[in-house]
Amino acid sequence: MRVILALALSVLALGWGVPAAYAQEAYKIGAIFSITGPGSSLGIPERDTALMIEAEVNAKGGVKGPDGKLHPLKLVIYDDASDETKAVLAAKKLIDEDKVTAIVGTTLSGTSLAILDTVQKAEVPLVSCAAAAKIVEPVAERKWVFKTPQSDFLITGVLADYLKAKGLTKVAWLNVDYAFGQQGWIEFEKAAQKAGLTIVANEKFGQKDVDMTAQLTKVKAANPQATIIWSIPPSASIATKNYADLGIKAPMFQSHGVGNKKYIELAGPASNGVLFPAGKLLVAEQLTDNDPQRAVLLAYAKDFEAKYGPRNTFGGHAWDALYVVLGAMEKAGTDRAKVRAAIETTRGFVGITGVFDFSPADHNGLDRRAATMIQIVDGQWRMAK
């Protein structure tokens, strides 16, 4: 088999075309998700989405490469257990042993930042499913790295403008003390300054903390007009419950990290009224007919929910990442440098998170239309007014 593949490859390289009788070389894409550990509520839907796409593509015969032939898609998925070291090991394994063309993932900002060096040195395209802007910036030092979730500054910008528009200018802030929360704080501080908001409290908590009452007591004492909590479940849910228990009346805002039903399920009635900026997937049915994403969003939501349960934005990030890579491979085959170039020139790609326009200066490719304010009303997502 290996001899045939090698032959086929060398024939391809010489531009003679492959005799149709040979099975087509599989297109191998690596994936690293946090299937276990604190990031699992994000990583599991990402993995499920990736598997769903693999089955879909292969049911259609595979990926149509630049040679005009259909190639079976082979995903190699590893779990990094939400751990930076394991993420680096997984990336090395994908590159050295599995010899994948490109990598999608990781799930969390910390793990994505951890594997930057590895993929940059090995010159393998990486399309991350994690939020932090630092993953793709400065873009000159991130030649091989792209990402699909909205950057923190985009999300925090939408949030800060919303707060200002509602006249909620005296705000308190809490974040979980790892990369996602810390980056959120850095970007929100800038966005708040631009929007003219005053931050009256700034608190941290750990993802495995059992109680955030002490931090929220300080928030309560600062008497803000609104409180922003930047985290993911379960700590985001615990903070939400603590907030309600302390009887703080100021409206609560959360991050796009709570864009899954698990958050609502864990926080219970305390989540009622919580607002957060996120992609449009959660409110796809409420979009107008002329929204460019509506059809894509509804189709993905239907497929995912038929197979795995309630939709969430994280699976959407993986959908975007994988289809961006697949689109590039349709144009460029398995040559890593060409795939990278093809990703960078992807324009007008209608994804789940937004409409992507990648460029050499922008490896995220999204603008503010990719986020909207969503409110939880009686356990359901509603477009906020």
Next chain:
Amino acid sequence: MTVTDQLAQYLASGLVVGGVYALIGLGFVIVYSVTRIINFAQGEFVMLGALLMVTFEARGLPAAAAFACTVAAVAALGALLERAAIHPIRGAPPLAALIVTIGASIALRGGALVLWGTDPVALPPFSPGPPHHVLGATVVRQGFWVLAVAAVVFAALWFFFTRTYPGTAVRACAVNARAARLMGIRVDRMFLLAFALSGALGAVAGAVIAPITYATYDMGLMLGLKGFVAAVLGGLVSPPGAIAGGFLLGLLESFSAGLISSAYKDAVAFIVLIVLLLVQVAGWLPWRVAEET
């Protein structure tokens, strides 16, 4: 919110969390004082307590029955761990047993991952309702349950250790195992009893805290570490010391988060541990931890 209200809130939060740390710390102390083994699977007992409680309740058992089943099940598991993994290597240096407990904790965590998956699960509070207000502090109803259950457990343990024959035998083993054996006490039975007790304590801690924090397969590690700090703060061989250590740690965390900065909350706990260990190495404390045989 006045400053005194804030202080009251830090006190209340610290006591509730401290109660849980104390229960976990007690598990460490009971196993250590009898067997000279630091049982790093203690945190996993807590995790199993929380997850089993959720499962039993979801199967339709009333809370009290679910609680009893949970505690019995984890106590049995503690005993099983002793028989299966600790007993066969008796006589080996304590370090070997310590490594076995680390292995057991990884195995238990892995098993829980397979059985329960990775998503956190919620448990309804023992008595639903809005939180109570005490001296300006807000305390959720489950917080009172944590403190009440901890108090009952402390009292029961005190009674057991000072007023019953098996309890006295356990203490005899803790003081001097060889002398205890010469007195006709079956030391290996006491090992079994210590592990079963620590399993039960972990399960109690997990079951009472689950409605506050949710239950996940990986919650044991951090809680186990905090319990260990509590036990060390109290001298590692003294049950009252572990209780005091647990509350002290809970209060330290809460007040340092409130008064200094929440960014350093966990750092404060572990810095206290390091300082105490250094002080002890310098020989300023009457108890030793590291080189017991």
